[in-house]
Amino acid sequence: MSKARLPIPEPEPARIFAALGDRTRLSLLTRLSDGQPRSIAALSVDTNLTRQAVTKHLHVLEEAGIVRSTRIGRESRFTYRPEPIAEAKSYLDRVTAQWDDALLRLKHFVEDDPGGGRSA
Amino acid sequence: MSKARLPIPEPEPARIFAALGDRTRLSLLTRLSDGQPRSIAALSVDTNLTRQAVTKHLHVLEEAGIVRSTRIGRESRFTYRPEPIAEAKSYLDRVTAQWDDALLRLKHFVEDDPGGGRSA
């Protein structure tokens, strides 16, 4: 039994965040998140970078699972995939939840113990 | 009138995401997000990295505004700051919102035009 090949490697949060950690890639992301597939050429206009630079950024996004590429004729179309962004949000939600939980505990501690716990 | 100095540079989303794009820093973040300030030494135990490596990661988090450091006696305490994480979530929410919006438009388009818009 060989391990089933995953079509998409399900990248960990760190890889997703790293892919988002660049202005150019965030810009590409916001353009693609309207659901419209776009070619590299289309994504390269309105940028001062070369087509190859844009290509590299798109590959970074693709390896993070944030976009998918499909070759159609002579062009390759990049399409937004929502799952990794959802995973990133979920991760941040857990961080926030732990923080909120800590605040709540502190509040209860103070309220339930007006003396602040000091025995003196 | 000189521009008022911001105590914290209010980093852009890309910088925040970049700071989150590393396993070690995510690990430090989850430890600090319980609200407890910790010294560098305390954050360096349970890691195979050197203290200086941890220090560098903490500085990256600090420059992204995610933690704040305060020197107390001979040690510097790092404390979690929730604002940048909230900003990151808000950014991802906007991406998701645009995506959802696009899906909704598509749904309406299909429902309002059962012929798919093809005149032939």
Place this chain on the structure above:
DNA sequence: AGAAAAGGCAACTTATTGGTTGCATATCCG
């Protein structure tokens, strides 16, 4: 067929990152 359009691939350069070691400084404590 032949030019134009869209990409892929590879080599190369520069800057940044992640990590290390060594040493100096500041505190705390008995």
Place this chain on the structure above:
DNA sequence: CGGATATGCAACCAATAAGTTGCCTTTTCT
């Protein structure tokens, strides 16, 4: 005071990232 604790600072190193240029292949379109 003097040792242990906690950190800061600087130099240095290897790997990766960001971006470029040059060239070759595949499609389209007329």
